[in-house]
Amino acid sequence: MFDGVARWWDGFELWLAQQWFPVQFMLVVAVLLPLCVGLTWLLRLGVDVVLTLPGRLRRGRGDAATSEQARRGRRVS
Numbered sequence: 901m902f903d904g905v906a907r908w909w910d911g912f913e914l915w916l917a918q919q920w921f922p923v924q925f926m927l928v929v930a931v932l933l934p935l936c937v938g939l940t941w942l943l944r945l946g947v948d949v950v951l952t953l954p955g956r957l958r959r960g961r962g963d964a965a966t967s968e969q970a971r972r973g974r975r976v977s
Contacts, residue, residue: 916924
């Protein structure tokens with residue numbers, strides 16, 4: 901299987917190297933730009949999850965009843 905992929909990649913690389921530079925540039929941008937945008941979105945999502953995790957864990961330890969009383973306007977002691 902890997903031999904077939906390697907042969908395909910070698911053929912594609914040879915084809916791409918023989919193209920005119922602006923064509924090479926446009927093909928690389930057409931592939932890398934969406935890939936980089938997607939990876940950036942995933943990285944941002946991961947960082948958001950990691951940074952909000954301590955707050956979620958803190959709220960989940962029993963502070964829910966206290967925050968519910970505070971939201972209703974009752975005095976929290």
